[in-house]
Amino acid sequence: MQVRLNSNVHVIDTSVILLRKAVYEDMVTVPEVLEEVRDESSRLYLEVIDLRVEEAREEFIKRVRRAAEATGDVYKLSETDMKLIAKALELGAVIVTDDYAIQNVAKKLGLRFEEIIQRGIEKEFKWIRVCRGCGRKTRYEICEVCGSETRLKRVVKR
Template sequence: MKKSEKLILDSVAFISGFPIEGECFTINEVINELKNMYTRTRAEIALSQGKLRILEPSRKEIEKVKRIAAKTGDLLNLSKTDIKLIALAHELNGTLITDDYDIQNVATVMKIKYRGIYERGIKEVFEWKNICKGCGKIFPLNYKGKCDVCGSELKKIAKRSKK
């Protein structure tokens, strides 16, 4: 870890025992996700020692993340916590510590650095869309139901691009 590097911690950082050193940040929602007594205590000790700070991203950054996640098709898979973590990392120009592929996908598009703990990280950026199995018509990801042209089921597919 670089001395001036700002790390934004997802719950996996606490669960894995990731060293909380340097400039570490998270959001309240991540702390609230920690149900195991050991991981919760670890986070609370880091907070009390000043090794970890809780910050909230700006509304502007949150909206930016939502817009980009909607374009990539990840918005429906991201929780409010995920969106806020990405927004905070972007706002602080920090590195996200997460194993969540949806977070990593949006982070890559937004040019946010990230590091996985148990997983290596994504190899490709995905853009998701719904396509009709019958006629191939493309629908928005939030569209529910069958194709309005041919009545066939829709399938979520990924359009790949290099990282």
């Protein structure tokens, strides 16, 4: 399914608020982002910016989860992150974040993203689990062959 992009709407991550970079005309976030903002000055900043707060719809969260599983970012994304991407997908919006896992899944879903301070990702990548003992690829935290712990390894897609 093709995503219809709306470059006027920006879905913002917590870091946009913490860094005082909310400079977009039409900004949206999810309620979970507000829960992550705890310091007093950032709470005051929230009161002066024009920010819509909307729940992410379950059908879009499921699509994001499937994309995150495909890229392996499911191991790195929080529920808040997945809901942010889902809201951007639902609105066809630009997502504003420095989080590489969010950017990677957004790219997989055909969404645009803007970085805040860090340079954004240039290529899509995938995370795989590799056993520390025998070197096999697996989906589990403990290798089902030798019982060793696994680690995440990034593979750049060509």
